[in-house]
Amino acid sequence: MKDFSRGVDTVTAAELKKIQLERLKILLKDVNDKIPFYTRSFEEKKINVDKFSSIADLQHLPFTTKSVLRDNYPFSLFAVPLSDVLELHASSGTTGKLTVVGYTRKDIALWSEVMARSLACAGVVRGDVIQNAYGYGLFTGGLGVHYGALELGATVIPVSAGGTKRQLMLMEDFKSTVLTCTPSYALFMAEEAKDTGVDVSRMKLKVGIFGAEPWTEGMREQIEKEWNMLALDIYGLSEIIGPGVAMECAGKNGLHIWADHFLPEVINPATGEAVDEGEEGELVITTLTKEALPLVRYRTGDIVSLNTERCENCGRTMPRISKIKGRIDDMLIIRGVNVFPSQIETVLMNIPEVAPHYQIIVTREKHLDKMEVLVEVVEEIFSDEVRKLEELEKKVVSEIESTLGISVSVKLVEPRSIERSIGKAKRVVDQRQ
Amino acid sequence: MAIMQLSVFLENRLGRLNDVLSVLGRNGINIRALSLADKASYGILRLIVSDSAAGTAVLKEEDVSVNSTAVVAAEVDDEPGGLQKIVGILLENGLNIEYMYAFVEKSGDKAVVVLRVEDTDKAEKVLKQKNVKLLGEREVASI
Numbered sequence: 105m106k107d108f109s110r111g112v113d114t115v116t117a118a119e120l121k122k123i124q125l126e127r128l129k130i131l132l133k134d135v136n137d138k139i140p141f142y143t144r145s146f147e148e149k150k151i152n153v154d155k156f157s158s159i160a161d162l163q164h165l166p167f168t169t170k171s172v173l174r175d176n177y178p179f180s181l182f183a184v185p186l187s188d189v190l191e192l193h194a195s196s197g198t199t200g201k202l203t204v205v206g207y208t209r210k211d212i213a214l215w216s217e218v219m220a221r222s223l224a225c226a227g228v229v230r231g232d233v234i235q236n237a238y239g240y241g242l243f244t245g246g247l248g249v250h251y252g253a254l255e256l257g258a259t260v261i262p263v264s265a266g267g268t269k270r271q272l273m274l275m276e277d278f279k280s281t282v283l284t285c286t287p288s289y290a291l292f293m294a295e296e297a298k299d300t301g302v303d304v305s306r307m308k309l310k311v312g313i314f315g316a317e318p319w320t321e322g323m324r325e326q327i328e329k330e331w332n333m334l335a336l337d338i339y340g341l342s343e344i345i346g347p348g349v350a351m352e353c354a355g356k357n358g359l360h361i362w363a364d365h366f367l368p369e370v371i372n373p374a375t376g377e378a379v380d381e382g383e384e385g386e387l388v389i390t391t392l393t394k395e396a397l398p399l400v401r402y403r404t405g406d407i408v409s410l411n412t413e414r415c416e417n418c419g420r421t422m423p424r425i426s427k428i429k430g431r432i433d434d435m436l437i438i439r440g441v442n443v444f445p446s447q448i449e450t451v452l453m454n455i456p457e458v459a460p461h462y463q464i465i466v467t468r469e470k471h472l473d474k475m476e477v478l479v480e481v482v483e484e485i486f487s488d489e490v491r492k493l494e495e496l497e498k499k500v501v502s503e504i505e506s507t508l509g510i511s512v513s514v515k516l517v518e519p520r521s522i523e524r525s526i527g528k529a530k531r532v533v534d535q536r537q
Numbered sequence: 538m539a540i541m542q543l544s545v546f547l548e549n550r551l552g553r554l555n556d557v558l559s560v561l562g563r564n565g566i567n568i569r570a571l572s573l574a575d576k577a578s579y580g581i582l583r584l585i586v587s588d589s590a591a592g593t594a595v596l597k598e599e600d601v602s603v604n605s606t607a608v609v610a611a612e613v614d615d616e617p618g619g620l621q622k623i624v625g626i627l628l629e630n631g632l633n634i635e636y637m638y639a640f641v642e643k644s645g646d647k648a649v650v651v652l653r654v655e656d657t658d659k660a661e662k663v664l665k666q667k668n669v670k671l672l673g674e675r676e677v678a679s680i
Contacts, residue, residue, distance in 0.1 A: 488544030
């Protein structure tokens with residue numbers, strides 16, 4: 105079994121920079137030669153890829169946005185002929201047009217490697233049984249984790265998403281030790297287990313690797329409590345490779361990004377300029393070693409901060425991104441104030457009585473934005489006394505208002521009246537315009 | 538001696554009360570008394586039913602937010618000042634009433650008042666000392 109806990113994961117900052125620069129130089133020549141979009145955009149900006157001499161030069165290169173991928177639908181951005189592409193994945197966008205990604209044999213090997221490093225980072229070893237409840241299919245979650253498990257030499261159950269009763273049965277009978285799925289599905293399964301009288305204390309789970317949607321520390325605590333396991337965050341996006349771009353270790357203090365393959369930058373989304381280390385901004389990634397779909401300065405739309413210090417928990421030197429604070433495109437602008445759904449979730453999680461099921465409804469009345477938060481009245485918070493429910497409403501309102509600085513109304517709703525998700529949670533309903 | 542009252546969270550939506558009552562009806566749970574506390578967007582339906590444990594179970598199965606609360610059911614003398622006597626006893630003992638509602642016994646002409654107080658045990662004790670007749674689960678079930 106390969107040891108993924110050492111080697112490149114612990115190189116010095118100088119060594120990492122050297123690897124990155126070497127790879128970056130090759131990448132830029134490659135995309136300039138092979139991808140018409142980059143040939144054109146480098147020409148427009150008068151960028152001579154042969155003169156590229158330091159990572160700092162990266163800031164002069166143009167960004168690649170998601171719309172570039174859509175405009176080049178389906179294969180025009182590929183750097184290799186389709187015959188070299190072994191696997192295609194696609195994700196649906198809000199505009200309806202798909203974002204298509206392709207993998208050569210070398211790309212699949214890369215994906216396997218970074219995903220294996222991610223699993224190892226979470227403490228997964230050979231002998232572990234991974235219940236992979238990410239969807240298998242066009243979505244990269246299922247197969248990405250699968251490849252990593254094979255590379256690492258762990259046992260993988262390709263159960264895919266859904267079929268909660270069967271998930272619980274397999275978990276018990278196959279003695280799964282690792283659960284991989286979206287965090288909201290982990291909570292959903294815990295709820296199902298309770299309802300159907302399945303005793304989760306008999307499960308052997310030691311760690312859950314959760315991603316594909318932003319989640320908060322409150323949700324982590326909830327999952328760890330319900331399942332009695334460690335809950336760690338994984339980050340990835342299909343444009344870059346899929347899951348396995350960055351992974352938390354048990355220190356739970358940021359996600360190690362595999363920067364020898366994925367070069368991170370954090371920028372101010374409005375100006376495009378780099379922000380200082382530790383400051384929040386949009387994560388931008390350059391893929392250093394991909395063949396089929398290399399991307400230069402790809403704007404992920406995810407809000408993070410960066411930390412390049414050596415990890416005090418695991419000793420890895422790979423830089424860490426914070427948990428995703430929100431998405432540029434999820435960001436709600438309510439009466440001119442930027443609001444991330446995750447901020448509201450954090451507030452709700454800090455009120456012990458409130459369950460994690462909530463929904464934000466944004467409407468516009470007489471040109472004024474109104475935000476309403478629906479909170480489910482679960483048994484634990486329901487009281488026969490109106491006074492206590494009113495106090496709870498007031499508490500939620502005042503805590504959200506003091507965090508966001510805008511007014512909000514809270515509506516208590518019946519349990520299970522907010523739509524549950526197997527995939528990604530629908531936390532926001534924007535009814536404006 | 539205390540009896541269990543079911544409290545149900547109801548969103549203010551057309552048909553919600555009907556849904557909850559249908560569940561109880563279908564399952565042979567009879568309602569003895571009820572009161573409804575209403576707010577703009579939701580209400581709390583409080584019910585005394587023939588079988589509180591079964592009532593709670595069937596409602597939970599339908600994902601209704603329900604909990605049971607111990608309340609005191611006391612007989613009120615059918616004469617002026619009858620209810621005041623009970624309230625007065627509670628006041629003398631510093632027991633605050635959160636809410637109350639009343640119903641009439643089918644058999645006779647006695648009224649019964651359902652009281653929600655913070656300390657149910659103490660309320661029962663002081664009412665009994667003053668010879669107020671309290672109803673238990675069995676008596677309520679057979680009304």
